[in-house]
């Protein structure tokens with residue numbers, strides 16, 4: 075049996091696949107393969123282990139219907155046309171849970187960095203602008219005791235809320251489609267409407283998936299309802315905010331700051347005005363990028379492949395999420 079991986083994957087997952095007796099071919103170039111190359115490699119494989127954000131659309135999936143599984147090395151699956159995959163009988167799997175801590179840590183890092191203008195201060199030093207310090211210069215804002223609004227209190231959102239409550243005694247409010255009663259109990263979290271989340275939060279942290287319902291939900295209208303002192307954090311998907319509207323909201327003082335691990339589009343262009351704003355921190359989509367977490371993700375992705383190629387039920391299917 076042959077497995078093709080669209081990037082070089084961490085050792086833990088790779089050795090699991092090899093020990094299971096599969097022949098593993100990895101795309102090791104430091105640039106994306108063309109769609110035609112991807113199809114070619116898949117034609118010659120039994121399973122695809124997919125790492126990267128490229129779109130897997132119906133046209134591609136139709137040429138790969140022989141694959142036993144497309145195992146995503148991510149928890150997000152918004153890049154896959156799940157409806158097409160399900161109709162074509164293609165199994166899609168993901169890697170939930172093991173990356174929740176690392177990704178929540180990234181959101182937490184962004185929140186504090188924005189509050190204290192950390193990325194901006196670092197840039198000032200690099201430019202030789204440390205300068206003359208006064209009691210009224212370089213002021214950020216405190217996080218202690220403020221209200222954290224989580225949009226998407228699932229695996230990652232819950233860890234972010236736990237960290238913020240434990241570290242800063244933050245009051246937690248959240249908005250999901252359904253109530254998360256276990257988290258409400260554990261975190262003393264309050265379920266609110268989307269508008270209440272916008273109006274009451276000092277920090278809003280997004281942890282929903284990108285779906286037609288969440289796409290660009292943070293737009294002009296939403297930013298206008300937020301506090302002028304609010305910090306907006308997105309470590310989920312760039313497509314959930316409208317970046318032009320975000321820039322305008324910051325320039326016009328509708329919100330105070332923003333921390334982004336994900337941008338719209340990706341990669342962010344180096345001339346983007348967000349990169350020059352003192353109360354903005356941007357990271358290049360590194361939410362789950364720790365050695366331990368990426369190893370764990372590769373292990374889960376490999377286990378999904380092994381199950382599919384040995385005729386077992388896959389541990390982490392996502393097809394059912396698409397409601398046919």
Ligand SMILES: NC(=O)C1=CN([C@@H]2O[C@H](COP(=O)(O)OP(=O)(O)OC[C@H]3O[C@@H](n4cnc5c(N)ncnc54)[C@H](OP(=O)(O)O)[C@@H]3O)[C@@H](O)[C@H]2O)C=CC1
Nearest residue numbers: 150177226227228229230250251252282283309310361362
């Ligand atoms: N920056 C990075 O590197 C990473 C980003 N991510 C992103 O984070 C996302 C979340 O991951 P994870 O926490 O594991 O996923 P979960 O499925 O555990 O949580 C998602 C949450 O979003 C809520 N949700 C979904 N749709 C809506 C909606 N329309 N309105 C309000 N709430 C909604 C769900 O609750 P309910 O169903 O009740 O609405 C659920 O609580 C991933 O989909 C991925 O895109 C993940 C890992 C790393």
Ligand SMILES: O=CC(=O)O
Nearest residue numbers: 147148149150362
């Ligand atoms: O963005 C990363 C993911 O796992 O989803």
